[in-house]
Amino acid sequence: MTILAEMRNIKKSFGDVIANRDVSFELRAGEIHALLGENGAGKSTLMNMLSGIYQPDSGSILIHEKPVTIRSPKEAIKLGIGMIHQHYKLVEKFTALENILMGQESSFFLRKKELIQKVEKLARNYHIAADLNKSIYTMSIGEKQSVDILKVLYQGAKILIMDEPTAVLTPQEIQSLFQVMRNMAAEGCGIVIITHKLNEVMEISDRVTVLQKGSTVKTLITAETNQKELTDLMVGKATDLQIERPKTQLGKVVLKVEHLEAINKDKAKVLKDISFELREGEVLGVAGVAGSGQKELCEALAGLYPVSGGQITFHGESLIGKSPAEIINAGMTMSFVPEDRLGMGLVGSMDMIDNYLLKAHHKQKGLFLKRKPLEKVCENMIKALDIQTPDVHYPISKLSGGNIQKVLIGREIETEPQVLITAYAVRGLDVGSAHTIYELINEQKQKGVAILFIGEDLDVIMELCDRIMVLYDGEVKGIVNGETAVKEEIGLLMGGGKLYA
């Protein structure tokens, strides 16, 4: 089989951080090759070098078995390399066709008809469903992705790199994406899919290369391996993949949301008639594709987002119109772990103590801050949660993602909340760190804390949560029991469908 691209002994560092220590990688024509690794393993860095965004410090890249230097994405496209990024590079106001044709070298007169036929033919060949005359801003995320893929194919890409393409899609959309990928492989393209989801690797890929801490561990044939082996290679030790769902005694209703409504800056409704109850000792999962109102719901509950209607009650007392400071001062112990850790939950340049103070400074009396007693508290937190840091005075932003999240959740748990809201608590974390976070959540649940768990990985939500609420376009589409839930049903709800039962 022909080798489309080869990367040999690639090394790349950013300042003191070594992203790729010694990576070798090979892509053949007609294969779907998964690039698997924990966050920070160096997957995206490696592929950004293939697509011309970065240049390696040392090592060589061969395209069609010829050594090349790729200095820019433009040069990469000339070599037939296209990358689909997590954030699609499309102009919202333009139609799909305009986006696809944009920036293309063409003769002085646009031979539009010919070009349209060419794009349509491409779409037909690969079975990509896309309405070429539709404007991007009216499209769903899945449709946008199709347009981006068409664009890269139209530019003549034979090597297609996809950076976590499934993160924002519904299960149904993922299936049609996989079909498109299979069609492309059948036409002789080489496809790299960057992911950390094992089930996807097993389902779609022909071969898989595992990276760990910036080095290639192994390249395996997917059919000859299993999830357990891949995890062990990825983490570097044997692991237990099971997420527990401990049984607890359900207590009183702590948080009650009735007919909650909110509008955004453009006066569009982002929350529509949301009602649910949250009881002591339960984990209520929230599923939905990104941007279905999860962020707004969390922030509205925490008093950070203006509410236009409805009621939120905490132990029977209304929270509407209260600022975060008033909620804290009223003794309502509600903790919110926001999705944007360093942009909202923590201050990256500050150390653990100053970050702990974000919440604790309200309780300190007088003009001056008392940092000394907090040193002990933070040191205990480091021990209890096994946080990897040189000391309590080390800037948070220099810690790894998992440790940053432990600091954030640790601080919130320290306040002994009655309600814990977590938004994408394990996003970007490796398998090991993610499991520590699940254990922390379960521990709190067993203590009788009411937990709202906003997640993105449906498998995790179904294993961890007692009940699952599905959001679609700011609406609650349904609340199902976690133990009896069926993945396809939830997928249907996430796509805006209805259950007929």
Next chain:
Amino acid sequence: MLRLVKRGHVSKRERILIYFLSVLAALVTSGLFVLLMGHSPWQVFQSMILGAFGSRLRFQDTMIIAVPLIITSVGIMIAFKMKFWNIGGEGQILIGALFASYFALNFSDWPRPVLLLVMLLAGFAGGALVALIPAVLKVKLQTNETIVTLMLNYIAFHLVTYLQYGPWRDPNSKGFPKIANFSANALLPKVFGLHMGWIIMLILVVAITILLRYTKIGYKIAVVGESKDTARYAGMNLNRIIISSVAVSGGICGMVGMIEAAGVNYTLTPSLTGGYGFLAIITTWLSGLNPVAIIPVSVLFAALTKGGNFIQTAFQIPQSAASVIQSIILFFVIGAEFFIQYRIVGKEKG
């Protein structure tokens, strides 16, 4: 081919080495310039230093520039910590001076300590009021504070000019457009031969250092500066923090106006700011927003100005040439900041 690579952690030693090299490069470059003019670089640099620190009187002259520069820098720094780009120091100094002058001119019969204290507080109030305008506009209407503070400089300048030519013109000045000199009662006393503004300066530097490092208010300012979302999330009252600390920032600049009017000019003139409001932006930035570092940086700046003036008379070097030397040195020192963040590497053939 050469390319730039961002540095990771920079140790203190590397930082000092880079600054040292940049000063060396500055001296060599400006030395060449001096040589071109037919003077000995060694002698010129030597007399620059002597001109700034050579005698007690020269040192005092240097400090007369350094004191207002330090106070203005400390004031501006509070706003900069919140990423509120206050470049209205000039206007805040002038309006502070205007408020202080009102008391100096109309209540000169008050006992001296009372009058001076009232003038200082008035200076603070004047600067704070000017700074409140961009702060409130930013909080309520999301206006750009850079533009608003900059434009207010012109308003302040022309307001004082108007007073000078109009209502506040001294009737005894024989038609000369000038505001009356302050009476002796309204002048800052001298301590060790220098107006006591330097004592105010030391108190302010210590107070602001403590405020920023050890108090809740300083902590809140730092959090707001790092991320407004985090501040809201932590339950801080964002608007109140921004408005009050920008007012303090302007107020401190306003105190500079009082010190310059009562300690140096002995009257109110539109030119009493001496460009400190703008110069302080550079010194604040070079000091890395560290109140203690502001003192040496500002003294060096003052010495550069004073030394530059001195070589004009000592070597008959034209003023513009002296400015070229000053600017070359400044250029290299500020340029060093770039090399602390990046390093240049040659690209190996791949």
